Structure formats: structure tokens, C-alpha cells
Amino acid sequence: MCGIVGYIGNEEAAPVLIKGLKRLEYRGYDSAGIAVLGKPGLLIRKSKGALQNLEAKIAGELAGDILDGSVGIGHTRWATHGEPSDINSHPHTDVSGKIAVVHNGIIENHAKLKAWLTEHGANFRSETDTEVIAHLLNFYYKGDILQAVIEALKRLTGSYALGIICENDPDRIIAVRKESPLVVGAGAGENLIASDVPALLEYTRDVYYLEDREIAVLYRDRIAFYNDEGDEHQRESSHIDWDAGAAEKGGYEHFMIKEIHEQPKALRDTLRARIKIDNNSKTINLEEIGFDASWAKAERVVIAACGTAYHAGVIGKYAFEKFTRVHTEAAIASEYRYSNPIFNPKDIFLIISQSGETADTLAAMRMAKKGGARIIAITNAVGSTLAREADLVMYTWAGPEIAVASTKAFTTQLMCVYLIALQLGRLRNTISDAELAAHIAALESLPEQAERILSEKENIQRFASLQFNKSKVFYMGRLFDYAVSMESALKLKEISYTHSEAFAAGELKHGPIALVDDTTLVTALCTQSALFDKMDSNIKEVKARFAATAVITYDDVDYFNNTADQVFRIPRTPDSLSPILAIIPCQLYAYYCSVLRGLDPDKPRNLAKSVTVE
Ligand code: F6R
Numbered sequence: 001m002c003g004i005v006g007y008i009g010n011e012e013a014a015p016v017l018i019k020g021l022k023r024l025e026y027r028g029y030d031s032a033g034i035a036v037l038g039k040p041g042l043l044i045r046k047s048k049g050a051l052q053n054l055e056a057k058i059a060g061e062l063a064g065d066i067l068d069g070s071v072g073i074g075h076t077r078w079a080t081h082g083e084p085s086d087i088n089s090h091p092h093t094d095v096s097g098k099i100a101v102v103h104n105g106i107i108e109n110h111a112k113l114k115a116w117l118t119e120h121g122a123n124f125r126s127e128t129d130t131e132v133i134a135h136l137l138n139f140y141y142k143g144d145i146l147q148a149v150i151e152a153l154k155r156l157t158g159s160y161a162l163g164i165i166c167e168n169d170p171d172r173i174i175a176v177r178k179e180s181p182l183v184v185g186a187g188a189g190e191n192l193i194a195s196d197v198p199a200l201l202e203y204t205r206d207v208y209y210l211e212d213r214e215i216a217v218l219y220r221d222r223i224a225f226y227n228d229e230g231d232e233h234q235r236e237s238s239h240i241d242w243d244a245g246a247a248e249k250g251g252y253e254h255f256m257i258k259e260i261h262e263q264p265k266a267l268r269d270t271l272r273a274r275i276k277i278d279n280n281s282k283t284i285n286l287e288e289i290g291f292d293a294s295w296a297k298a299e300r301v302v303i304a305a306c307g308t309a310y311h312a313g314v315i316g317k318y319a320f321e322k323f324t325r326v327h328t329e330a331a332i333a334s335e336y337r338y339s340n341p342i343f344n345p346k347d348i349f350l351i352i353s354q355s356g357e358t359a360d361t362l363a364a365m366r367m368a369k370k371g372g373a374r375i376i377a378i379t380n381a382v383g384s385t386l387a388r389e390a391d392l393v394m395y396t397w398a399g400p401e402i403a404v405a406s407t408k409a410f411t412t413q414l415m416c417v418y419l420i421a422l423q424l425g426r427l428r429n430t431i432s433d434a435e436l437a438a439h440i441a442a443l444e445s446l447p448e449q450a451e452r453i454l455s456e457k458e459n460i461q462r463f464a465s466l467q468f469n470k471s472k473v474f475y476m477g478r479l480f481d482y483a484v485s486m487e488s489a490l491k492l493k494e495i496s497y498t499h500s501e502a503f504a505a506g507e508l509k510h511g512p513i514a515l516v517d518d519t520t521l522v523t524a525l526c527t528q529s530a531l532f533d534k535m536d537s538n539i540k541e542v543k544a545r546f547a548a549t550a551v552i553t554y555d556d557v558d559y560f561n562n563t564a565d566q567v568f569r570i571p572r573t574p575d576s577l578s579p580i581l582a583i584i585p586c587q588l589y590a591y592y593c594s595v596l597r598g599l600d601p602d603k604p605r606n607l608a609k610s611v612t613v614e
Pocket of ligand 1: 306307308309310352353354355356357358361404405406407490491494609610611
């Protein structure tokens with residue numbers, strides 16, 4: 001949802017900004033732009049479309065122009081206000097053309113401000129909400145850009161991460177955020193800002209995650225931090241452990257397929273630190289994150305999230321109820337926040353978000369917190385808003401996920417959900433020691449089992465090459481398999497633009513079967529052993545309507561050999577843990593369909609990686 005970068009140092013800023021934007025393209029890619037303070041003053045270049053259009057524009061420049069400046073800001077856009085166009089691209093400038101702004105977020109009162117600023121002589125050129133910020137800064141600028149920012153912030157409502165430069169104040173960048181992410185990187189003789197860490201890694205691993213309404217002023221040799229009243233304070237930096245290579249394609253054609261292959265390692269990393277050996281037997285260790293016996297008194301678990309993370313929540317619902325016997329609900333955060341929900345201080349509120357910045361998810365968390373619930377966050381983003389505001393945080397150690405469609409973040413979210421559910425079951429004595437030991441052993445086997453599925457990916461590729469043009473693809477399953485069906489259908493529609501839906505298999509004959517014909521592929525997720533015969537009937541029903549059929553089941557199950565056209569096998573694991581394995585063939589199928597359709601799976605149309613607006 002838009003990416004911003006900024007650089008101040010001794011190198012030419014433009015190439016540094018472009019490199020940073022490349023790493024943020026997953027956040028938006030319908031236009032891009034940079035502003036650099038060069039010898040002639042403030043220089044702006046913008047271009048509609050992919051970043052390479054901007055690169056081409058800059059490559060055509062004569063030396064001494066845009067390249068001749070070591071301070072600059074850049075932006076890659078995911079349009080919210082105004083269509084993708086050169087004019088609507090950021091950076092936006094004030095009337096004097098001396099102040100430039102890049103913005104990620106939404107200024108909710110922009111219409112009112114625009115009217116007011118127009119009365120005061122501002123001349124608006126774009127349809128964006130962002131342009132009001134540039135004109136507001138001009139209005140308050142009396143020779144000190146920091147002071148102008150402080151004054152302008154008082155007028156803004158909504159969400160923003162901002163990078164600001166000013167021709168009259170050429171040796172600093174002002175950065176500030178509210179409800180949109182912004183990281184400041186501290187280098188040697190150079191400092192940077194970015195919406196996300198991968199854009200900084202080539203320059204530094206020492207970063208500051210800005211707090212809401214905190215202002216950073218970046219000079220070449222230091223960074224100063226202020227609150228929104230202008231009082232200076234000191235900050236401690238955080239050190240990033242993952243290496244820059246984690247954000248590179250590493251020989252894979254796309255980030256998505258790389259990230260699918262990273263799942264065994266990500267699962268191992270997420271699990272490893274959470275298992276300990278006690279008296280020769282393995283137990284789950286969540287004390288270091290503060291998950292102690294006090295959580296066992298929970299009377300209800302509510303899980304809220306969006307998209308793929310919500311699907312992890314639906315699996316969580318089944319897992320919590322199975323292992324803890326505590327009533328559990330999974331809620332779509334954007335619905336939940338407007339549903340006038342009932343809170344109980346004895347609720348555990350589990351929030352799942354890869355980015356930790358999703359607007360609806362954060363809103364649901366804040367409501368639950370106000371209602372007195374205790375919040376556990378599962379997130380992949382250290383220092384994210386979610387991580388900072390939750391009572392307890394469990395990180396997924398997935399590493400950076402660059403492809404827009406979530407894969408390794410999802411399976412590591414599931415790993416965390418299982419660990420919390422099993423541990424809560426243990427604290428509540430709703431699972432026996434033997435059951436716990438068996439499930440820990442099963443969790444430990446998952447990374448190697450995931451490797452085995454990946455080693456047979458050609459089977460999926462071959463199947464995709466036969467089916468990728470199907471106009472309708474349905475996934476069906478029961479219980480845990482229904483949740484995996486939802487995630488599979490989402491993956492396929494996101495990146496291959498195929499109309500795909502998930503159905504609870506028992507619901508099929510209550511309506512959806514009317515859609516089934518010989519243009520339909522139905523994939524049945526069959527890992528819930530007690531329900532194989534039910535699934536078998538459902539598959540026969542769609543076959544009788546001429547659908548092509550595929551089944552995903554365990555490698556020791558022959559049940560479906562004569563029912564489905566194609567059977568894909570995953571290694572045996574307890575039925576409740578199967579989603580971590582069963583989703584992998586479906587991720588691969590979606591990926592191959594996208595590639596076979598000539599699309600870019602990493603950057604699906606209309607989507608952005610981090611949805612920081614409603
Ligand atoms: C789908 C996908 C999205 C996200 C959703 C929530 O592949 O990635 O559905 O899961 O936008 O994002 P986070 O997890 O960052 O809150």
C-alpha cells in the first residue's frame with residue numbers, strides 16, 4: 001500500500017532510491033517517483049506504471065541533473081485517490097516547488113483541507129489526498145521545515161508515513177508516521193528511511209521503528225527524534241539479524257516460488273526455539289514470551305485477522321477447540337470491528353498479521369484491548385504496530401516475505417497457532433502428556449515432510465499445465481480441510497485471476513453444485529480421516545456433473561484412488577496438523593497456473609502486500 005524511501009549521505013541519491021523502491025515494489029506498483037535535491041534545486045521525476053518506466057526516464061538524463069544530488073525521497077504507489085498517472089504519482093510539491101512529500105496512508109480530512117488551502121491560494125494539480133500535505137507545509141513554512149511539519153501534523157487526520165525534503169533546508173530529511181509503517185536506518189555517514197526493512201539492508205542493519213506521531217530528522221551524520229510537540233528525545237536502535245540475501249530471489253524465477261521453498265526452514269526456525277527438553281521429554285516453551293499459567297483461565301478465544309491470516313485463524317479455531325476445549329471464534333477483522341462485539345476480560349484475543357500493520361486488524365485489536373481482553377499477537381514483523389501494542393507477541397520466523405501472495409507467513413502462522421493451542425491445552429489439562437508428546441514429534445517432522453512435498457512439485461506442475469485454463473476451480477473440504485480450501489481458493493484467484501471458490505463439502509448440494517459442469521475443476525482436500533466416506537460421496541457428486549477432480553490426501557490412503565481423476569499425496573501427520581502440509585500443493589498449483597497464464601505471481605494486479613488503509 002505504497003512504499004516510501006529516503007536517502008541522505010554522500011552517494012548519488014537517485015540510484016539508492018530506485019534500489020530501495022525495487023525492494024518495496026510489492027507495496028504498490030502502479031506508478032513511482034523520486035525527488036532529489038540537486039545543484040539546480042529540487043528535481044522531481046515521476047512515471048506511471050512499473051518502476052522500470054521511472055528508471056528508463058532517469059537513465060535518459062544527462063549527468064549533472066537528477067543524478068547530481070545526495071539527498072532525496074522516493075515512492076512507489078498503490079493508487080487510492082486518483083487513477084495511476086504521472087500527475088498523481090508522488091512526490092508532490094507545494095506551490096513554490098521547493099517542498100516535496102512522499103506519503104503512504106490516507107489523509108481522511110483532505111477534502112476539507114483542500115477547500116481551505118484553495119481559499120488560501122494553493123493551486124492543486126493532482127487528485128491525491130497527499131497533495132494537501134505539501135500545500136499545508138508551504139502554509140506553515142516560515143524558514144524551518146521541521147516547525148512547519150509540526151504545525152501541519154496538527155491539521156491532519158488519517159494515517160500517514162511521510163518523507164519530506166525542502167530546497168531551502170537541503171541537508172536534512174524529515175520523516176514521521178501515524179498508523180503507517182516507517183523505519184529509519186542508521187548508516188555510516190548516511191541515513192535512510194523506508195516503509196520496510198528490506199529496502200535498507202544494503203546500507204545498514206541498525207534501524208529505528210518510528211512510533212506513532214514520532215518525528216525523525218535525518219542528517220548525514222546523525223538522526224534526531226522529536227515528539228509531535230517538537231521536544232527532542234533519545235532512541236535505542238534495533239539490530240536486524242536476517243541478511244540482505246533473504247530479500248533477494250536467490251536464483252528462483254519469482255519470490256513466490258522461493259518463499260514456497262523456504263517453508264521447511266521457516267517452519268524449523270519458528271518451532272526450534274519454542275521446544276525444550278524437560279526430564280528427557282519435550283515440552284513447549286512459551287514462557288519467554290510471557291505465555292504462562294495465567295492464560296489458562298480463558299473462557300473464550302477470539303481470533304481476528306484478514307485474508308490469509310484469517311484462514312490461519314479459522315484453522316486456529318478448530319485447533320483451539322480440539323486441544324483446549326475453550327470456545328473459539330475466528331473473525332474477519334474488517335467485519336468484527338463494526339459488529340458491536342461482546343468482550344469479556346477473560347477472553348484471549350489472538351491477532352494474526354504477517355505485516356503487523358493491517359488497518360482493520362489493528363482496529364479490531366484496539367477494540368478488544370479497550371474491552372479488557374488480553375491480546376496475543378502472531379506477526380512476522382518485529383517492531384510493527386501490532387507487536388508494540390499487543391500484550392504478548394509470538395513472532396513467526398519466516399524472514400521477509402516479498403511476494404504479495406502469502407505462503408511461508410501462512411504456514412509459520414499455523415505453527416505458532418498450534419504451539420499456543422497445545423500449550424494452552426497442557427495448562428488446562430485438556431490434553432494428556434502422551435498426546436502432547438505425539439503432537440510435538442509431529443510438529444518437528446513437518447519441515448522434513450514439507451521438503452518431501454516440494455521434491456515432488458513436478459507432479460503439480462504437470463497437472464497445472466493441463467488445467468490452468470479452467471474457468472472455474474472449486475476447493476472443498478471439511479473442518480481443517482475447509483479452512484485449507486479457503487486459503488487455496490484465495491491463492492489461486494489472487495495470482496492467476498481464475499474464478500475460484502471454497503466450499504464446505506457438505507454445503508455443496510445446498511446450492512453451489514448448480515455451478516458444476518465440465519468446465520470446472522474441483523479439488524477435494526481429504527485429510528480428516530473420520531470423514532473420508534463423506535468426501536468420497538461429494539467427489540462422486542461433482543464427477544457425475546462432469547467436473548475434473550483432484551484429491552489431496554495422505555500417502556498411505558488408497559481410499560480415493562478410484563474416485564478422483566488425480567490424487568496428490570502428502571506425508572502422514574495428525575489430522576489436526578495437516579493444513580501445514582496440505583496447503584503446499586495448492587500454493588504450488590496457484591503459482592504454476594499464474595506462470596502458465598503469463599502473469600507475474602509476485603505482483604498480482606490490484607493487490608498490495610500490506611493493507612494499511614481500510
Ligand atoms: C493473501 C494475503 C493477504 C493478507 C492480508 C492480511 O495472500 O497475503 O490476504 O493475508 O492482507 O495481511 P497481514 O497478514 O499483513 O495482516
